[in-house]
Amino acid sequence: MNYALFFGCVIPTREPSYEASLRAVFKELGVDLIDLDKATCCAPIPIESLDFKTSLAIAAYNLSLAEEANINIMTICNGCFQVLSKANKTLKENETLRTDINKILAEVGREYKGTVDVVDYLQVLHNDVTPERIKENISKSLNKLRVAAFYGCHVLRPSSVLNFDNPEHPHILDDLIELTEAKSVQYMHKTKCCGGLLRGISDDLASKLARNKLFNISNSKADCIVTVCPFCFLQLDVGQLDVRRRFNETYNLPVFHYPELLGLAMGIDPEKLGLKTHRISTESVLKKIE
C-alpha cells in the first residue's frame, strides 16, 4: 500500500511536528509514502475566492503529478483534501472545464487525465491500514485520557464531494482516538467551524469562533484536543493565546495532531514527535499517561 504524500504548504513551513509525527507513525505501520517534489500549494479557498479558474488549474497541476506517479494522492490537511477533491470531481465531471484547464496545463507541460483519487490520511488509517493493524502497533494505553476530537470542516463538508464520514455525526476520528484506549468525549457543536479561514479577514470573529470551540470542549472536561487540520491546530493552539488576550479567558488545553497522539500510544519518543513546538504545553497530558 503506497500513496503520493501531499503536504500542502502550511504543514512543512509552520507545523513540522505534524509532518514528523505522521512520517514516524506511517513508517511504523509500514505504509510507503512517496513525496511529490514538484508539488506546489493546493490553491485553497482564498485563491478560489479571487479566481476560481486559477485555483482549479493549480489543483489540476498537483493532481497531474500523482497521475504521473500513478498512485492515489493522500492529503493530511483538510484544506488540501477539500480543494483537491473538489477540483478532481469538477474536472472529472465537467468536460468543457477540463479542456480549458488542460489548455493551461499544456503551457507548463502537463495534462490532467482524471486517473487518481484523493484520500485523506484518516481514511487510509481507518479503511486501508485498518484498526486491527493499528492496535497491534500500540504499546501504551492512554486510557486515563479524555480527548476531544475535532474534525474541522473540510474533511466532512461538502459531503456530496468528500463523502468521508457522516457529516453531522462523524465517528472515524473518534474511533481512531479510542484505539489508543483514550476516551473520546462528546461536546456540543462538535462539527462547528474553528474560524481558521477568517484569520486576516476578521481576527475578532476568527478568535470568537475559536473561543466558542474551546469553551464547549472545556465543558466536556477533556484533557486535550486532537485535530487533523493545520488551520484548526493554529486556531486552537496558538489561538488560545489570542483568546486569552481578547477575552481574558485561559483554557490551557493542549492540542495534538492525531499522529502525535497515536505516536505516543505507539511508544514513540515525545521529542521525536515535536510536541515541544506546540504553544500550549503538552506536559499535563504527558504526565497523565505516564
Add this chain to the structure above:
Amino acid sequence: MANTDIKIKETLRSSELEPNFAEEITKHPGGEKLYLCYQCGSCAGGCPVGKITNSYKPRQIIRMALLGIKNEVLSSDSIWLCASCYTCQERCPQEVEIADLMLAIRNIAAKEGHAPKAFVEQATSLIENGRIPKITGLTQRRRTSLGLPELSPAPADVVKKIAAITGFEQLMEKLKEEAKK
C-alpha cells in the same frame, strides 16, 4: 430587521436594480443553482459566523443577488465573512451550493476591484514563492531538529505561468492598485 452590514437603499426601485446580476452569478461555477433558493433560511440558521455577528446573513445576500442589488453586494465586506465551513451547503433543501455561491460572488467582486488585503497578499506570495507561507530560518531549524529534510523551494515558475495565462497576476496587480486608493 437585523440586517447585514450591506448598505442598501431604504426603498428598492426596479429602475435602480440590475436584474441581470442573478443571471451573471448562475453562469459562474458554484452559482448555477441560485434561482432555486426559496429563502427558507436553513443556511443562516446553522451559520457559525451569523451566530456571532449581524454582518453576515447568507440568506439575505442571496435574496439581494436575486433582486439585482449588485454594487452594494459586491462592494460589501459581508461577502468576505463566510468562513467556508460549508454547513449551509450541507443543509440546503434545494441543494443550492451556498458556500460555493459565495465564492462565485467573490470572484465577480474581485473582477470589479473588491478584495480583502489578506487574500491578495496570500495570492501574491503564492505567485512569487509557489507557496503561501514563506520559508523562514526558524522553519528550517525546527525541521532539522525533528530530523526532517530542509525545504526546497516550490516550483513558483509553474504557478507564475498559470497565473499569467488565467490573468490572475494582472488581477492581483489591479487589486493592489485598488487597495492603494
Add this chain to the structure above:
Amino acid sequence: MAEEFEPKLIAFTCNWCSYAGADLAGVSRMQYPPNVRVIRLMCSGRVDPIFILEALKRADGVLVTGCHIGDCHYVSGNLHAEVRVKLVKKALEMVGLEPERLKLEWISASEGEKFARVIKEMVDQLKKLGKNPLRDG
C-alpha cells in the same frame, strides 16, 4: 353566604341546523355553562306552545333554536316557530312574566361559536332575572 343562583335553561333545537351547531361547538371545544338541557326535535316547527309553557313550570328560561330563515331543512318550519314564539311571548307578558325568559335564535350548522355564545348570554341574563316565579321546586 348563599351560593350564586344557578338558573335552569331548557333549549329546543332542530336536528339539522342548531343541534349540528351545538355539536360543532363541542367539536371546537367551545366552553359554555352547563345549566342548559337540550331537547332535540326534527324541526323548530315542531315546538308546540305547550312544550314552552310546561318547560317554564320547571325551568327559569326556554330557548328555541332553528335554521336561519330560508335555510330550514323543511323549507318553512322555522317561520311557523317564529310566529308561535312571538305569541307565547305576548302571553307571558300578560301573566306578568319577563318575556326575556323565552328566546328564539337562528343557529346554523356552522355557527358553533354562536350556539355557545347564545347559551352563555341567556344564562347570564337569567341570573340577573333570578328564579322564575312560575317554577315549582
Add this chain to the structure above:
Amino acid sequence: MSSIEEEQEEQEKQEKQQSVLVLGGGVCGIQVALDLADMGFKVYLVEKKPSIGGHMAQLDKTFPTLDCSACILTPKMVDVARHPNIELLTYSEVLAVSRASKSFEVTILKKSRYVNEDKCTGCGICAQYCPIEVPNEFDQGIGIRKAIYVPFPQAIPLIYTIDKENCIKCGLCERMCEAEAIDHNQQPMKITVTVGSIVVAVGFQLFDAKNKQEYGYGRYDNVITGLDFERLVNAAGPTGGHLARLSDAKIPKKIAFIQCVGSRDEKSGNLNCSRVCCMYAIKQAILAKEHIPDADIHVFYMDIRAYGKGFEEFYTRAKEEFNVKFVRGAVSEIVEIPETKNLIVRVEDTETGELLEKEFDMVVLSVGLTPPSDSEAIENILGISKGEDGFFSSPDPQIFTVDTNIGGIFIAGTAEGPKDIPDSVAQASAAAMKASVALVQLTQEEKHVEK
C-alpha cells in the same frame, strides 16, 4: 316514466356478480370496498397487517374539526366486517396476478396467525397470560404488546396473532384459550380469486426522520415524529393520553414543531410537498395546548399550506385563540444538551433576519409522506408504473386521476401521492366508480359473448 322502469328491470336482470380486488385496508381501501360492495359487487379486501384501519387508526384527532379519529373510522371498519359483499383477507399479501382473458387471476398468500380465525373470540385471555412483551408497532414502538396480540382494541377483525419472531412457545396461550383457537402449526394458505378489476390503495410510508441527520431523530430521546406524537396524546395510547417526554417522563412545557421534514427537500430525495404536515402540526399544536395549557409552543415552517376547506380558519384559531407561535424559517439543526436532554433549535426567523437559538423540552418533526414500502413489489406484480415522485401514477394524472397504464387496474389515496383524509376518501370513491364502470362493461361483453 315507463322507459326508466324498463331500464330498472334490465339492470336487475344483470344476475352474475362481478368481483373486484381491493389492495390495502386503510381508510381509502375501506371506502373503495364499501362503495363497490354497496353497488352489489363482490369485494376481496386484502390487508397485509393483522387489522384494517391503516394510519388513520393511529391518529388521535383529525383536522380541522378535531373529530376523534377512531370515532369516525371504527364505524366504517365495522361496516366492512359486516358487509355481505366483502370478503376480508387480513394479514395477507398478493403474490401474483395474471391476466385471464378480460379478467385477472390473483394469488393471495394468507400468512399464518397461528390462531384459528374461526375459533378466536378476541377475548384476549391469551395476551393476558403471554409472558413476552415487545414494542408495539401500532404505538410507534413507544408502547408494548405481547407476542400474541391485536394491534389495538378496535381492531377488525378482532382476532389475535402470534408473532413467531418473539414467541417462545411456552404454550401458556394454548392452555388458557377456552376456544382452543391457538394452532402453532398453522400453515400459510394460498388463495386464488378471479376478479374483473383491481384497486390499489396501499397508502404511504412516513419519511424516515433518521435520514435528516441534523435533527438527531433516533439519537436524541426527546425528538419525536408527528405520528409518535399522535400515539403520545391518544387516550388509548401507551401513555394513556399523557403527553410526556420519552427521556424522563416529564411534562414538556416548551414544544417545537418542525415542518417540511423530508418534504420540499431535494436533498432528502422528496421534492414535493406532503400536503398534510402543515395541518397536522397545527392540529397537534392545539392538542398540545389542550393537554398542557401553559405550554409554550412554536411551529417553525417555510410556508403554511392551509389550502383546504376550513383550514385557514383553523390556522387562525391556532394563532389567536391558542397562542401558538409561528416562526417562518427552516430549522437548520438541533443540538441536544447532554445533561438535561433538552434541545436547542437553531433557526433563522426569516421575517426578522434574526438567528434564534431556542431551547425546548420536546421537538416534534412533521415528517412527510413517501411511497409505500412495498411499492416495488406491487409494481412488479401488477406491472403498474410510478411517477418521478415514486408514487403510483396515472398516465394522465390530471384528468384520469385514478387510472393506471393497465386497463382494469386503478389507484387511489396516498399510494398515488400525498393526500389528506377527505381527498383520499374522495379519490377512493372515484376509483370505485371507475372500477364499477369497468365491471359493468365486462358484464355487457360477457352477455354479448353468450348471445
Add this chain to the structure above:
Amino acid sequence: MIDKPRIGVYVCHCGKNIAGVVNVEDVAEHVRNMAGVIVAKDYRYVCSDPGQDMIKKDIRDYQLDRIVVVACSPRLHEPTFRRVLEESGLNPYLLEMVNIREQCSWVHMDEPDKATEKAKDLVRMAILRSQLLEPLEIKEVKVLKSVLIVGGGVSGISAALDLAEMGFKVYLVEKNESIGGHMAQLDKTFPSMDCSICILGPKMVEVARHPKIKIISHADIVRVEGYVGNFKVKIRENPRYVISDRCTGCGECQEVCPIEYPNEWDINLGVRKAISVPFPQAVPSVYRINIDYCLQCYKCVEACGAREAIDFGQKPKETELNVGAIIVAIGFEPYEPYQLKEYGYGTYQNVITNIEFERLINAAGPTEGKLIRVSDMKVPHRIGFIQCVGSRDERIGHIYCSRFCCMSAIKQARQIKEKLPEAEVYIFHTEPRTFGKGFEAFFRKTREYGVSVVRGRASKVLEDPETGNLTVFVEDLSLGKPVEVEVDLLILSVGMSPPKDLESLSRTLRIPRDPDGFLLEAHPKLRPVDTHTAGIFLAGACQSPKDITDSISQAKAAAASVAALLSRGKIRVESMIAHVNQDLCIGCGLCQEICPYQAMTIQNKKSKTIPALCGGCGTCASTCPEHAITMKHYTNKQILAEVVTAFQR
C-alpha cells in the same frame, strides 16, 4: 311490551373524550335503579365491535326492548346503534341516544362535577323518553334509476359520463348556452401543461353523443320536490329563439348576421354575432339569438331556410324530471376585484385577471395567443402577478385559500418565459401553496427560468398615465424592505367565489352553506361529497375551491355514491311521519296549508297523511288546533317526558 319496558343503558368513555371529564361510572350507577332499567354499564368504546356485541348479548340475555346509548352525537352513531337493535331483532326506533360528548364533556371541560350532574339529567330524560318509544314501521320505496346533474363544468361532465357508462339515465342541466364551464376557457392546465380544450373538448362531445345523457342547457332549476330515490325537479329552459332539434349548427345564420357584440366568454376582447355560439367547440352546438342586440332583420331566417330552426316566438319551456338522485356541480365564479381599489382593476387598462390572461395567451383567443397589453397592443416585457386577490382576505370576507391561484400564476409565469425568454416576470405572493402532485417540482422548474418570486403582499398599484405602465408597491418580507417594481402588464390572480345563484339554489335544494358561502358537506372527513339531504351530492368547486384534478376526483366520488344508491334499487323512507287521528280531526285544513311537502290531503272532511311525501318535520302536529296529529317518534308525550324530567331531582 309497551307497558313494561326493559331498558339497557350503556355509558361510553370514548377513551378520555368523555371519561376525562364526566364520571361515567357514577352516571351509570345513578340510573341503575331507575324504574325499567335492567342493566346499566359503562364501557371504553361502545361503538367498537366488542361494545356492540356486548349490547347484543345483553338484549338476548336480559330480553331488553329499549336501548339507551349514552355517548356522542346521534348525528354520528344513531345509524350504527339502530343497526345493532335490528340485528338483535328489535325495532331500530326503540333506541335512544344521549349526547354527553359534543354537548357535555367537550363543552364543560373545566366543570367536571357539573358536567357529570348534567349527564345524569340527560340520561334520566332519555330513559323516561325511551319508555314511551314505539316501534315504527320500516317502509321501502323504489329508487328511480336516473340522476340529475346540475352544472355542466368539468365536474358535472365527468360525473355524467361515469353514471351514463354505468347505465343510468343522466340529465345534465347547464345554465349557460354551452357545457364546459371555466375549464373550456383555460389555455393550458398545470402541472402537465396540456392544452385545456384538447382534453375537455372530446369529453364534451362524448356527453353530447351519449345515448344515456340528456343535456338541458341555457336552463335553470325552478323547483325541487320529493325525497331520496324519487325527486321531482322542475326545469326552465330559457328561449334561444332557435329550435334545438332543428338547428344543425352549420353557422350560416351567423355569417349573415350584421350585429356584433363583445363576447364575455372571450373577456369582451373578442366579439360575437347577435346569433352565434360562444365558442367553436360549444356543446350543444345550437345557436342562440341574443335578443337584446338583435335587430330582427331576419337575415338569419333566410339563411336557415328550409331548416326553419329560428323561432322569434319561442317562450321559456318548463319540464319536470323524475330522478332518484341529484349531483350539484355548479362550480365557482372568479372573484371580481373591482372592490380592491388599491389594485385599480377596471381603472388601469393593463391590470387584468388570471382568467383573462388565459384567453389572452390562448391561440384560439381574441389575440390568437399573441401576448399583448390592452392599452397600446404592445408586447409587455415586464410582467407582474399579484397573488391572493380575493383570497385569505378578511376585508372581503374571504378567509379561505382558493387553492389554485398559486399554481395558475406559476404556470402562467412559465408560459410567458417560454414565449418571451427575455421578459422580467415577478410573482408577488403571500406564501406559495404548491401542495399537489408534482406541483413543487413544477414551481422549482419555473424558478429555474429566472422568474422572480417576491414574498410580500402587494399593498398598492399606481399607473403612469403617460406609458400605461404600473408600479407595484410591496414589502419584500425576505429583506424587510419596501420594493417598488414597475411592470408593463399586471395580472391579478383572483380566487374563487361561490356562484351568485348558489344562495337561491341552496334554498331550492335545502342544503345549508358553510361560513364561506359554499355548500356544506355531510362530514368534512368521511362524507365529503354527501349532503345532509339524502340523495343529493356535491361535486367540484361549489363545495369549496378546488383545482381540476381534485374536482374530477370529487365528481367521480359523487358519481360513485349515486351509483351505489341507485344500484340498491330500493331505499328506506322516513318512518318518522305524521299520523292523523281521524276521530279528532275536524278537517279545518290548517295542516294542509302549512305542510311544505303537500303531504296532507283532505278526504271527506278528514285530513290524511301521504306517507311517501311526509318529510317528518312535525309542524302540522304543533299547528293542529285539536291535537289530532301525532308526530311519530316525536309525540307530545315523548317530548314532554323530557321536559318534565329535565331538572327533576
